[in-house]
Amino acid sequence: MKISKKIIDNLKKGGVDFYLSVPCKLLANMIDILENDKDVYYSAVPREEEGMGICAGAYLGNKFPCIMMQNTGIGNSVNAIVSLLQLYQMPVVFLISYRGTPGEPVGAQGGMAKITEDILQTLRIPMLHCSSEKELDKISTFSKHAKVVESPVAILCDFNLMKDDK
Amino acid sequence: MNRFDLLNKVQNILKNNLVICNIGLPSQELYKISDQPNFFYMLGSMGLSSSIGLGLALSQNKHVISIDGDGSVLMNMNTLATIGNRAPSNYTLLIIDNGSYGSTGDQRTFTDEKTSLKDVALGAGCKNVIECSGEETVNELNKAIDDKDNSYVIISKINSGNVKIDPIPLNPITIRDRFRKFIGKVKYL
Numbered sequence: 528m529k530i531s532k533k534i535i536d537n538l539k540k541g542g543v544d545f546y547l548s549v550p551c552k553l554l555a556n557m558i559d560i561l562e563n564d565k566d567v568y569y570s571a572v573p574r575e576e577e578g579m580g581i582c583a584g585a586y587l588g589n590k591f592p593c594i595m596m597q598n599t600g601i602g603n604s605v606n607a608i609v610s611l612l613q614l615y616q617m618p619v620v621f622l623i624s625y626r627g628t629p630g631e632p633v634g635a636q637g638g639m640a641k642i643t644e645d646i647l648q649t650l651r652i653p654m655l656h657c658s659s660e661k662e663l664d665k666i667s668t669f670s671k672h673a674k675v676v677e678s679p680v681a682i683l684c685d686f687n688l689m690k691d692d693k
Numbered sequence: 694m695n696r697f698d699l700l701n702k703v704q705n706i707l708k709n710n711l712v713i714c715n716i717g718l719p720s721q722e723l724y725k726i727s728d729q730p731n732f733f734y735m736l737g738s739m740g741l742s743s744s745i746g747l748g749l750a751l752s753q754n755k756h757v758i759s760i761d762g763d764g765s766v767l768m769n770m771n772t773l774a775t776i777g778n779r780a781p782s783n784y785t786l787l788i789i790d791n792g793s794y795g796s797t798g799d800q801r802t803f804t805d806e807k808t809s810l811k812d813v814a815l816g817a818g819c820k821n822v823i824e825c826s827g828e829e830t831v832n833e834l835n836k837a838i839d840d841k842d843n844s845y846v847i848i849s850k851i852n853s854g855n856v857k858i859d860p861i862p863l864n865p866i867t868i869r870d871r872f873r874k875f876i877g878k879v880k881y882l
Contacts, residue, residue: 545752568751570779573771580741581775584713584748584757587733587869589878592748610737611745615869 530692531556541670545590553624553689575600579607593620598643618673630687694827695854713746717796730871740769750784763790763804777818780844793853827851
């Protein structure tokens with residue numbers, strides 16, 4: 528819970544006040560925290576691409592949105608990212624559980640893991656890769672950076688960082 | 694009645710609300726009928742008008758009308774479940790259902806065959822789902838906006854057919870900034 532709490536605290540410190548998620552077991556603690564947080568909006572959504580649309584609307588309404596998802600969700604959302612968030616220069620934080628990184632028990636997750644950073648790089652989305660607890664301190668500044676550059680940004684949280692966060 | 698006729702009929706209602714307008718001909722036709730700063734024209738991301746409008750309605754208090762099409766809703770049907778469970782009362786989804794992919798050459802969609810978006814929306818959890826003719830749409834839209842306790846999904850059944858029209862000349866950042874300025878929450882705009 529300590530890691531998850533730190534991530535949410537830093538996102539809030541960065542100004543993020545609107546949260547969506549397509550659940551992942553590595554995000555479960557963060558979802559619990561957000562469901563009990565009266566200061567911010569939180570909802571689950573069925574699909575990441577749709578979540579990109581809801582985040583775009585939230586930004587138009589002057590919220591600072593974050594969508595939490597597995598890295599597989601980036602694959603589901605490429606056109607929405609390029610033709611909506613980037614076209615209109617909308618800051619949105621992607622908080623990504625980086626499935627398929629070392630420690631991952633599910634072999635099938637490896638495929639998207641191998642290309643996740645390539646996709647983000649191709650999309651020119653700034654990345655913060657968190658593999659240890661100390662990197663989580665950068666999340667608030669990194670989130671503010673999304674607003675400054677008017678762009679989506681991606682925070683990748685490794686499997687091994689999240690898995691023991693009981 | 695086709696989409697252009699319908700947009701003409703509802704334009705006075707749209708002018709008084711925040712509007713997210715679907716990509717392609719719907720936005721181009723609306724722009725030609727009457728360009729307003731409170732109209733957000735989608736230039737990409739087919740399927741997401743309903744979702745963008747939902748996020749906007751959840752984030753501020755003004756009434757939001759998402760103008761969507763049958764082809765676009767078929768592309769993002771999961772959002773009806775999100776709307777059914779989460780839409781606030783300042784949200785109306787207007788689905789212009791002409792049974793065809795108008796912007797790509799009027800190919801038939803499944804709503805011209807067996808699919809009922811009304812049944813899908815009801816099954817997804819939307820409570821106030823109205824299916825009506827183009828002529829009835831003005832009245833149904835007004836009722837939806839006047840009801841301060843409920844959100845609505847209005848499916849307006851019209852004929853296919855488009856008018857010859859140019860792409861929207863506005864820059865996306867212009868569309869974005871004047872829309873956010875209209876909402877009035879951003880101090881620097």
